[in-house]
Amino acid sequence: MATVLESDPASAADTFEVAGCQIGSRLILGTGGAPSMEVLGEAIQRSGTALVTVALRRVLPGVEGSVLDVCQRTGVQVLPNTAGCFTARDAVLTAKACREAFETSWVKLEVIADERTLLPDPHELLDAAEQLVGLGFSVFPYTSDDPVLARRLAEVGCVAVMPLGAPIGSGMGIRNPYNLAIIREQVELPVILDAGIGTASDAALAMELGCDAVLVASAVTKARDPGAMAEAMAHAVTAGRLAARAGRIPRRLYAEASTSAMGLAEL
Amino acid sequence: MSRRDRADVAVVGAGVIGLGAAWRAARRGLEVIVLDPAPGMGASWAAAGMLAPLSEATPREAALFPLASDSLDRWPAFAADLEADAGAEVGLRHEGTLAIALDDDDRRHLADVLDRSRNFGLSSEWLAGRACRRLEPALHPSVRGGFEIPTDLQVDNRAVVAALVGVVEARASLRRETVVEFRPGGNGRAHRLLTASGEVVEADQVVLATGAAASPIAGAPDACRPPVRPVRGDIARLKGDPDEPVLSRVVRAYVEGRFVYLVPRRNGEVVVGATSEEGGWRTASRAGAVHDLLHDAIAIVPALSELELVEVIGRLRPATPDNAPVIGQTALEGVLLATGHYRHGFLLCPVTADAVVAALLGEPGPSSVTPFTPARFS
Numbered sequence: 001m002a003t004v005l006e007s008d009p010a011s012a013a014d015t016f017e018v019a020g021c022q023i024g025s026r027l028i029l030g031t032g033g034a035p036s037m038e039v040l041g042e043a044i045q046r047s048g049t050a051l052v053t054v055a056l057r058r059v060l061p062g063v064e065g066s067v068l069d070v071c072q073r074t075g076v077q078v079l080p081n082t083a084g085c086f087t088a089r090d091a092v093l094t095a096k097a098c099r100e101a102f103e104t105s106w107v108k109l110e111v112i113a114d115e116r117t118l119l120p121d122p123h124e125l126l127d128a129a130e131q132l133v134g135l136g137f138s139v140f141p142y143t144s145d146d147p148v149l150a151r152r153l154a155e156v157g158c159v160a161v162m163p164l165g166a167p168i169g170s171g172m173g174i175r176n177p178y179n180l181a182i183i184r185e186q187v188e189l190p191v192i193l194d195a196g197i198g199t200a201s202d203a204a205l206a207m208e209l210g211c212d213a214v215l216v217a218s219a220v221t222k223a224r225d226p227g228a229m230a231e232a233m234a235h236a237v238t239a240g241r242l243a244a245r246a247g248r249i250p251r252r253l254y255a256e257a258s259t260s261a262m263g264l265a266e267l
Numbered sequence: 268m269s270r271r272d273r274a275d276v277a278v279v280g281a282g283v284i285g286l287g288a289a290w291r292a293a294r295r296g297l298e299v300i301v302l303d304p305a306p307g308m309g310a311s312w313a314a315a316g317m318l319a320p321l322s323e324a325t326p327r328e329a330a331l332f333p334l335a336s337d338s339l340d341r342w343p344a345f346a347a348d349l350e351a352d353a354g355a356e357v358g359l360r361h362e363g364t365l366a367i368a369l370d371d372d373d374r375r376h377l378a379d380v381l382d383r384s385r386n387f388g389l390s391s392e393w394l395a396g397r398a399c400r401r402l403e404p405a406l407h408p409s410v411r412g413g414f415e416i417p418t419d420l421q422v423d424n425r426a427v428v429a430a431l432v433g434v435v436e437a438r439a440s441l442r443r444e445t446v447v448e449f450r451p452g453g454n455g456r457a458h459r460l461l462t463a464s465g466e467v468v469e470a471d472q473v474v475l476a477t478g479a480a481a482s483p484i485a486g487a488p489d490a491c492r493p494p495v496r497p498v499r500g501d502i503a504r505l506k507g508d509p510d511e512p513v514l515s516r517v518v519r520a521y522v523e524g525r526f527v528y529l530v531p532r533r534n535g536e537v538v539v540g541a542t543s544e545e546g547g548w549r550t551a552s553r554a555g556a557v558h559d560l561l562h563d564a565i566a567i568v569p570a571l572s573e574l575e576l577v578e579v580i581g582r583l584r585p586a587t588p589d590n591a592p593v594i595g596q597t598a599l600e601g602v603l604l605a606t607g608h609y610r611h612g613f614l615l616c617p618v619t620a621d622a623v624v625a626a627l628l629g630e631p632g633p634s635s636v637t638p639f640t641p642a643r644f645s
Contacts, residue, residue, distance in 0.1 A: 065496035
């Protein structure tokens with residue numbers, strides 16, 4: 001018998017709430033690395049996403065044909081990010097510029113420690129998050145998979161936490177599912193897996209671990225066929241979400257026949 | 268001052284595309300006026316002159332490959348013809364390209380590029396790092412490997428522009444003027460272009476080769492507005508000893524996830540490029556972009572750090588939604604577009620010029636251009 005779910009993960013009605021808003025898709029798309037604006041538009045459409053993140057430093061509003069035009073044409077909401085910032089100071093300034101340019105107080109906060117790993121700098125991140133919350137921003141911090149840092153970010157008033165599965169652009173998937181599960185358990189805010197996705201099964205795993213949404217950028221934009229990969233990600237997110245809510249069976253060391261031996265004919 | 272001039276064809280924009288088309292049109296007997304306040308000083312001035320259809324072939328730009336390949340085939344004759352007409356060399360070189368990877372991640376990425384390039388007919392084998400260094404001994408010992416693209420060519424972009432300016436001045440009329448208004452004609456009336464100095468140019472046909480020009484020409488109907496946006500590219504020019512060249516061929520490298528190319532000129536110069544920034548209309552180079560360029564160049568060829576940094580220059584490439592050019596007749600009779608060449612202006616110059624001239628004369632043009640008409644965006 002089918003389990004009755006509150007909302008159907010396979011339908012458009014399976015929204016999630018963040019900062020008091022209903023987001024129409026649990027797949028968020030990053031725009032970096034798209035080979036052309038046409039391909040980006042196709043990927044956005046086939047992913048079914050409702051929220052797209054754009055780096056302020058890489059896009060100036062007001063240029064016709066830019067990534068913002070593509071977002072507008074496809075009707076998705078823009079989540080500006082502070083990519084390229086190394087200090088809390090730079091991130092706060094960039095966030096302020098985002099608010100002005102994009103007319104939104106939502107900001108995906110990225111404060112990077114170095115260019116080689118692109119890992120978040122925990123001190124600068126927490127500092128910037130605290131400042132931005134004080135300035136009235138809805139802060140979506142890109143964080144490591146450290147459960148304590150995730151908790152601290154929740155405590156200073158972020159609206160979601162966005163832990164990485166692996167370094168940005170690495171395509172290494174979710175290297176520490178254990179930490180991610182702890183973050184899920186300890187943080188009441190939406191948990192959005194932010195980085196490291198390489199292919200569809202990684203996105204499904206994130207959802208199975210209980211994430212509310214998944215952000216994918218390079219895995220789509222740098223795939224050989226970005227449109228097809230975007231569609232695959234959409235299916236994966238739905239599949240993972242369904243599986244999480246359906247409840248997986250416990251892992252066992254030894255086999256257990258799916259059909260019990262009871263009722264076998266006695267010969 | 269008010270002058271009135273009439274020609275068969277007015278070309279707006281004197282970059283490599285506008286100049287190339289104007290020269291070829293004049294050679295076919297058309298009377299041509301070219302208008303540009305600073306001929307050759309736009310994106311063409313900051314190009315590297317690599318003629319590399321394969322190196323540029325990303326999977327989604329596969330549609331562009333036949334066009335790029337056709338144009339590459341036209342280059343040797345185009346260059347010879349231009350050199351003869353201009354009486355000057357344009358620096359066509361045949362040594363090809365060496366594509367290399369610096370670290371293990373870069374190696375994996377480049378191996379994938381090689382794999383994909385096989386679909387376009389490249390038969391090169393993967394070379395280990397030491398084999399790459401035998402070809403180019405100045406490469407850093409930690410280069411992990413790469414492959415050759417022997418069919419790539421290069422030209423000296425500035426020599427090409429200078430030669431084209433010369434032949435256009437000789438065979439047509441090159442006006443250092445800004446077009447401020449376009450009054451469309453049609454139905455037997457000529458199109459009229461008004462310049463900032465009050466000159467009026469009348470022409471039966473108009474070719475808009477305006478690149479990433481900041482603002483559309485006043486009065487130009489939407490039907491002939493090119494769907495382009497600016498994508499900034501910066502390059503650095505280093506001066507070396509022509510008798511002891513650091514490199515003997517073009518090197519394209521993946522360096523810790525970034526991409527850089529090094530183009531050696533016969534005069535010992537090395538062009539290092541290029542950034543790619545969706546930065547709007549900003550006119551100056553960004554410090555970090557120049558830092559990355561030089562850092563990555565020196566990481567793969569340490570000897571470059573001793574060369575003189577003679578110039579850092581950035582220009583805006585005209586990019587369309589699908590990264591391919593728009594070439595041909597617009598919905599407005601007698602108005603043609605030749606722009607959107609993005610990173611491929613020099614490579615695509617000969618085929619674009621031939622296509623534009625064919626369209627102007629009502630002749631069948633190169634079939635490789637057919638997919639790239641302005642109509643695909645309307």
